[in-house]
Amino acid sequence: MTRDANDGGGSGQPASPVPLLALRNVSKTFPGVRALDDVSLELHAGEVHMLLGENGAGKSTLIKVLYGAYRADAGTILYEGKRVDIARPADARRLGIAVIFQEFSLVPFLDLAQNIFLGREPRRLLTRLIDHARMHREARAVLDELGLDYDTRALAVDLGIAQQQMVEIAKALSQRARILVMDEPTAALSERESNALFALIRQLRASGVAIVYISHRMQEVFELGDRVTVLRDGRRVATLPAGEATPDQLIGMMVGRAVGAVYKRRRYGTVGKIVLDVRGLTTATGVRDVDLNVREGEIVGLSGLIGAGRTEVARAIFGADAIVAGEVQISGAVVEGGPEQIVARGVALIPENRKLEGLALKRSVQDNLLVASLWKLFPRGWYRAGAAYRHARALIDRLRVTPPAPRRLARVLSGGNQQKVVIGKWLAAGCRLFLFDEPTRGIDVGAKSEIFALIEGLVEHGAAVLLISSELTEIVHVCDRAYVMRAGRIGGELDRAELSEENILRLAMHER
Amino acid sequence: MPVSASSRSVERLARPLPAILPIGLLLVAGAFFAVNGFASARNLANLGLQASILLMLAMPMTLIIMSEGLDLSAGAVLSLCSVVMAESLAGGHGIASALAASIAVGLAFGVANGAMVSLLALPPFVVTLGTLGIAEGASLVLTEGNAVSGLGSGIATLYALDVFGVPFPLLVALATWLATYLLLHYTRFGTYVFAIGGNRDALVLAGAPAWAYHIAIYAFGGLVSGVAALLLTGRMNAAHPTVAIGMEFDAIAAVVLGGTSFERGDGRLLGTVLGVATITVLRNALDLLGVESSLQVVSIGALILLVIVIDSLRKSRRVQTA
Numbered sequence: 024m025t026r027d028a029n030d031g032g033g034s035g036q037p038a039s040p041v042p043l044l045a046l047r048n049v050s051k052t053f054p055g056v057r058a059l060d061d062v063s064l065e066l067h068a069g070e071v072h073m074l075l076g077e078n079g080a081g082k083s084t085l086i087k088v089l090y091g092a093y094r095a096d097a098g099t100i101l102y103e104g105k106r107v108d109i110a111r112p113a114d115a116r117r118l119g120i121a122v123i124f125q126e127f128s129l130v131p132f133l134d135l136a137q138n139i140f141l142g143r144e145p146r147r148l149l150t151r152l153i154d155h156a157r158m159h160r161e162a163r164a165v166l167d168e169l170g171l172d173y174d175t176r177a178l179a180v181d182l183g184i185a186q187q188q189m190v191e192i193a194k195a196l197s198q199r200a201r202i203l204v205m206d207e208p209t210a211a212l213s214e215r216e217s218n219a220l221f222a223l224i225r226q227l228r229a230s231g232v233a234i235v236y237i238s239h240r241m242q243e244v245f246e247l248g249d250r251v252t253v254l255r256d257g258r259r260v261a262t263l264p265a266g267e268a269t270p271d272q273l274i275g276m277m278v279g280r281a282v283g284a285v286y287k288r289r290r291y292g293t294v295g296k297i298v299l300d301v302r303g304l305t306t307a308t309g310v311r312d313v314d315l316n317v318r319e320g321e322i323v324g325l326s327g328l329i330g331a332g333r334t335e336v337a338r339a340i341f342g343a344d345a346i347v348a349g350e351v352q353i354s355g356a357v358v359e360g361g362p363e364q365i366v367a368r369g370v371a372l373i374p375e376n377r378k379l380e381g382l383a384l385k386r387s388v389q390d391n392l393l394v395a396s397l398w399k400l401f402p403r404g405w406y407r408a409g410a411a412y413r414h415a416r417a418l419i420d421r422l423r424v425t426p427p428a429p430r431r432l433a434r435v436l437s438g439g440n441q442q443k444v445v446i447g448k449w450l451a452a453g454c455r456l457f458l459f460d461e462p463t464r465g466i467d468v469g470a471k472s473e474i475f476a477l478i479e480g481l482v483e484h485g486a487a488v489l490l491i492s493s494e495l496t497e498i499v500h501v502c503d504r505a506y507v508m509r510a511g512r513i514g515g516e517l518d519r520a521e522l523s524e525e526n527i528l529r530l531a532m533h534e535r
Numbered sequence: 536m537p538v539s540a541s542s543r544s545v546e547r548l549a550r551p552l553p554a555i556l557p558i559g560l561l562l563v564a565g566a567f568f569a570v571n572g573f574a575s576a577r578n579l580a581n582l583g584l585q586a587s588i589l590l591m592l593a594m595p596m597t598l599i600i601m602s603e604g605l606d607l608s609a610g611a612v613l614s615l616c617s618v619v620m621a622e623s624l625a626g627g628h629g630i631a632s633a634l635a636a637s638i639a640v641g642l643a644f645g646v647a648n649g650a651m652v653s654l655l656a657l658p659p660f661v662v663t664l665g666t667l668g669i670a671e672g673a674s675l676v677l678t679e680g681n682a683v684s685g686l687g688s689g690i691a692t693l694y695a696l697d698v699f700g701v702p703f704p705l706l707v708a709l710a711t712w713l714a715t716y717l718l719l720h721y722t723r724f725g726t727y728v729f730a731i732g733g734n735r736d737a738l739v740l741a742g743a744p745a746w747a748y749h750i751a752i753y754a755f756g757g758l759v760s761g762v763a764a765l766l767l768t769g770r771m772n773a774a775h776p777t778v779a780i781g782m783e784f785d786a787i788a789a790v791v792l793g794g795t796s797f798e799r800g801d802g803r804l805l806g807t808v809l810g811v812a813t814i815t816v817l818r819n820a821l822d823l824l825g826v827e828s829s830l831q832v833v834s835i836g837a838l839i840l841l842v843i844v845i846d847s848l849r850k851s852r853r854v855q856t857a
Contacts, residue, residue, distance in 0.1 A: 092740065113742035128737035130730045132801040134547070137726055142741030144723050152721040173545035180799070181548050 041104045043068045043233045044089075044120075044202055049098030051084055058084040059095070060257040066202065071224060071234045073244045073265065076254035076277055076467075082237050085254070086204050089235075090122045091115045116142075121200035123208050127187050128194075131180035136162035138179050139194045165197040170219050184375070185212055192220065203227065204235040209243065213493055214528065221247060240494070241270045253277055274468060286475040287500050288322075290483070291519070294503065295319030296354070298456050298487035299370075301340060303349030308335040311511040312349070317456065317487040322478065324498035324505030324522075325491045327531045331508040333491045334375060337458045340489075341365050341372040353456065366395070371449030373442075375460040375491075381445040382433050389415035389429035391444050396451035418447045423473060439470020446477055457481060460491045475501055495524040507531050553794030553806050554845040558838070559813035566820040573820055580702070584770070586815040587708035588613075588779075591763040592786040593807050594715040595756035600790050601802040602731040602752050604652060604659040609760060610782035611670035612644045614775070616764035618674045620690075621683035621774030630689050630765075638761030644670060645757020649750030667783075674776035684773040694769030704766045711759060716804055718755070728752060732800025785814050788835055792842050813838070 042065040051059040059081050066072055076082050087093040089100075091109040100107055102118055109115050115122075129138050136159045137144070145154045145161070162175040171189055173182075182190065188208065195203060209217040224234060224247060238244060244251055248265035253276040260276045297316050304313040310332050317323045325333045338344045340351050342358070342365040350357050353368045362372075374381050382391055392415050393400065400414060401407065415429040422443040424436070433444060442462055449457065459478065463471045478501070482488055492498050498505050504518045507530035515530040517523075566573045592609050599606050616637040623633035644666055651662040696703040719725035727748040730738040738745040768774050791797075792813060793806025814835060821831045 090740070111742065112740050116742045122740075124740065128734065128740050130733040130737055131799050132733055133726065133729045135545075137729075141726070141730060141737060142743040144726060146723075152717070153723065153726065155721075172543045174543050174547045176547040177545045178548070180801075182545060186545055 042066055042101070043103060044118075045101040045104075046085075046088075047099045047101065049085075049088060049095045049100070051088060051093060051095050057257050059088065061098075062254070062257070062259045063098075064252060064259065064262070066233045066235065068201070068231045068233050069228055070249040071228055071236055071247050073248035073251040074235055074237045074254065075244065075251060075273055080254040080277070080467075081257040082254055083206070084257070086122060086206060086235075086237070089115065089120060089202075089204060116198065119199075119201035120204065121195040121198040121202070122204040122206070123191050123195045124206055127191060129179040129182075129187055129190060132178055134176050134178055135166070135173055135190055135193075136175040138190060139165060139197050141194070143198070161197065162193070165193045168196065169193055169223060185216060188212055189216065192223075196223075200232065202233045202235070204237075206237045208236075209238070209240065214495070214531075241273070244268075244273065245270075277468065286472045286497070288475075288502075289479060291503060292320045292483060294321045295485065298354055299340065299489065300352040300355075301336075301349070302352070304336065304339055304346060304351065305348040306335060306339045306344050307347055308332075308338070308344050309511045310335045310339060313508075313511075313513050315489075315506050315513060315516075317489050319455075319485050319487050320482050321503045322482055322488045322490055322501055324502035325489055325508065326493075326495065326498045326505050326527050327508035327514070331531065332511040333508050334460055335511075336508070337372060337460050337489065337491060340458060341370065343372070366452070366454075369453065369455040370458065371395075371452070371454035371456070372458045373445050373449065373460065373462055375464065381448075382441055384432070384434035386433060387430050388419065388424065388433055388436070388444055391433050392418050392429075392447045392451055395448045396453070399452065414451070418451055421450075422447045422477065437467075437470065439466040439474065442466060442470070442474055443477065446474070450481075455486050457486060457488045458491075459488065461493060462490070463492070463494070463497065495527050498522070498527060499524055553792070553809075554842045554849070555792045555794065555806060555809045555813060558842060558845075559809050559816070562813055562820075563816050566816055570820045570823050572823050578819070578823070582815055582819055583702060583705045585819060586811055587704040588763055588766050588770075589782065589785050589789065589815060590708040590808065590811045591711045591759055591766070592782055593789040593811050594711050594804065595752075595759045596783075596786045597790045597793070597795055597802055597804055597807045598715070598719065598725075598728050598752050599659070599756055600787070600795050600797060601728050601800050602749065603798060603800070604752065605663060605787070606648065606753065606756055607660065607663040607783055608644060608648060608667040608670055609663075609756060609786055610779045610784075611667045611674070612641055612757060613760045613763055613767060613779040613782065614777055615644075615670045615674045615677075616641045616761050617767045617774040617779065618677050618683060618776055620764045620768050621686055622677060624686040624690060624768075625683055630693065633690075634762070634765060637764040638758060641757035641759070641761030641764070642754055643757065645754040645760070646750060648757070649753030652753065653746045653749035671777065671780060678774070678776045680776060682773050682775045686768070686772055688772075690765070690769045691772040694766065694772075704769070707762065707766060711762070712804065712808060719804065724748060724751060729800045732798070732802075734800075784832070785818075785835070788839055789814055791839055794846060 044066040046062060046064045049059055049062050062081070062085065074082050084093060088095050089109070091111045091114050094110060100109055107118065109118070130141065139162045140158050145157045146152060147154050159175045166173055166175065169189060169192060171193065173186065179187065179190065192208060208220060212220065228234060236247060245265055250262060251265050251268055251273060252262040253260040253273060255277060295318055297318050299317040301313060301315045305311055313336055325336065327333050335344065339346055342361045352358070353370060358365060358368055389411060393411055400411065412429055419427050419429060424440050424443050433441060436444065462474055466474065478488055478490070490502060499522050502522065504516065505522060505527065506516050507514045507527050509531055517526055572578055592613065596606060596609060619640050620633045620637040623636045624630070648663055648666055651657045652659050694703060698706050719728060727738055727743060727745065731745060731749055731752070735745055767779060789810030790807050792810035793803065795802030795806060817834060817838065818831050821834065
């Protein structure tokens with residue numbers, strides 16, 4: 024019966040009359056926020072149900088209600104037509120609901136098998152001791168299913184972000200769930216890894232699993248989705264078959280006003296002198312003989328699959344990793360030394376993991392904005408609270424950080440606004456060369472546009488920007504030109520006329 | 536996904552041993568050759584006995600510190616357990632019931648520590664500082680500040696027992712090590728120690744009662760203190776209300792020397808055992824050299840800093856060349 028739904032492709036008419044899971048008029052209120060407002064949602068076996076909405080639209084709350092991390096204030100949940108109470112994560116597990124979280128839920132010093140089976144460790148009958156052999160065997164099988172060759176005895180702490188994400192997926196998959204919830208699973212993945220995941224999702228759908236898929240990538244909605252539900256301000260705007268929707272229509276529902284699907288560069292200005300000139304850069308972290316340059320007024324893309332060495336290039340330029348061979352010139356002068364010396368030359372690195380490296384989450388927005396420019400603002404070392412507040416206010420207005428509250432903790436801001444604060448920190452310090460590493464990762468559509476508008480504003484004022492992004496469309500639509508990396512080397516350079524997703528992929532995936 | 540046969544894209548990485556290993560060996564060698572009387576058979580046997588109680592305290596302390604916790608009350612609770620055991624023996628009860636009473640007291644403190652840390656989310660430092668005071672006060676009240684003696688010969692005989700040439704105290708300590716090892720690596724409890732220290736939310740989301748396991752970590756500490764009181768009381772055939780206070784310092788020092796991290800849930804028991812051995816040898820050698828106790832504490836503190844500095848230098852170099 025469930026197969027029929029697939030044959031229809033995007034017909035949106037579920038074949039099974041009783042939904043596998045149904046939310047009826049669910050509401051959830053936090054102090055001051057109505058996170059979910061009378062939301063109803065039906066989930067059928069064998070469908071991929073896309074969930075769209077800007078950050079703060081209620082998607083995460085909805086997932087947490089489904090998983091028993093939150094309890095709804097009102098409304099009911101029906102499982103195969105019968106009312107159920109999901110009060111705890113354990114209840115959700117019993118019903119066969121598994122979630123792939125966006126915030127990673129791995130334990131650093133447990134190995135991959137232990138992480139995959141956390142909370143469900145297989146134990147020997149008699150002694151009740153953990154059956155390591157079986158656990159590793161089953162973990163191996165799940166990883167193989169995903170086409171991953173990771174050693175099940177490797178510790179999670181040694182994984183990169185994309186690898187962590189794949190293990191998260193393995194973890195959820197190993198639960199043999201009937202309902203699988205994925206919160207932006209491809210946010211950290213390269214094109215190739217995403218495709219492997221999509222193949223797997225189609226396979227799961229064919230076997231009757233119901234999948235809830237949250238995405239900020241429009242392309243995925245049409246590639247994968249059977250039906251789409253759009254949330255806005257905690258309310259359900261609409262549920263419709265993916266085949267009948269258009270990108271502009273969906274985005275219009277999400278933001279409540281029509282915007283372009285992708286950010287498009289408004290103006291390509293004239294470029295000036297070379298600001299960053301990298302020659303023969305080789306590092307112990309895997310970068311091999313990289314040549315690249317960035318000029319004033321230019322956004323240069325650094326593209327490639329995850330693991331190709333893009334982040335490593337940025338770190339080496341910034342002085343965070345040792346350079347084995349080659350040199351980095353800033354404005355014509357060779358630079359040496361660590362990040363302090365590089366920052367003094369007007370270089371800013373906006374790292375991929377902004378929560379760990381770019382922001383002090385427990386400090387205020389104001390503190391974060393001013394931390395890199397305190398000596399510039401107060402050269403004599405005396406901190407004046409009034410001046411600091413005014414300065415932070417001006418930056419907040421310029422960056423359009425919401426809420427515009429300098430004293431608010433950085434932790435409570437949305438991802439997009441956190442990113443703006445990180446950018447603002449370096450703006451305040453008067454930087455001229457900006458290295459952006461995945462600036463829009465996990466950020467909603469509206470905030471993405473604002474961040475690219477900010478980046479474009481930087482180059483209009485004569486700054487130089489090196490932009491690392493896994494989203495090919497971003498590179499294509501934002502950059503003046505782009506370098507494509509492959510296995511630690513520059514695979515090729517594309518000028519504006521040559522910039523296209525096909526060309527980038529061709530360079531990135533070209534076998535040696 | 537193309538996979539080369541020779542190397543996996545994610546491999547198990549060898550983890551370097553903490554610096555305590557070479558430094559500890561150096562210390563032992565130095566004591567062996569340079570300290571008069573250290574190498575005598577009697578002194579070496581004595582070392583094993585001295586290390587026993589510390590090893591017992593340090594085993595649960597490793598798990599507690601791995602869970603991003605701390606137990607400052609360990610020494611005071613051990614003293615109280617010893618007092619309760621001695622009072623019970625002096626009152627004419629058998630060793631079994633005295634041990635049961637001691638374990639009950641230890642467990643009660645462990646559960647109290649754990650409950651406040653786990654359920655009320657209070658900082659372990661503050662919680663166990665409070666229970667340290669309570670345990671110490673209770674010992675003094677029970678004994679009116681005096682040693683408890685007149686316990687009969689049973690417990691002293693037990694302490695002096697040899698099992699196939701292994702002294703009873705060392706046997707109990709080694710059994711504690713083995714039990715802790717099994718708990719840490721072969722039970723859910725052990726897996727969740729790593730999880731509570733490394734990413735407690737992950738455990739909650741996995742549907743496990745993290746709060747209960749969190750309490751159990753401290754309860755295990757109390758339980759072991761209750762058993763360790765057997766050795767402490769037997770050694771002197773008496774109990775003194777404050778005899779073990781300060782021993783938590785050595786236990787925490789041993790754990791830290793062994794390379795267990797105060798954050799992220801990383802730790803290993805073998806490191807702690809090396810830490811216990813090093814501290815015991817150091818104290819013993821300084822005793823033989825006639826160095827007073829307060830200066831011994833200074834030397835342990837210096838040793839901790841030395842090992843930590845070396846480990847962190849090695850780690851930063853490893854990151855650079857990785």
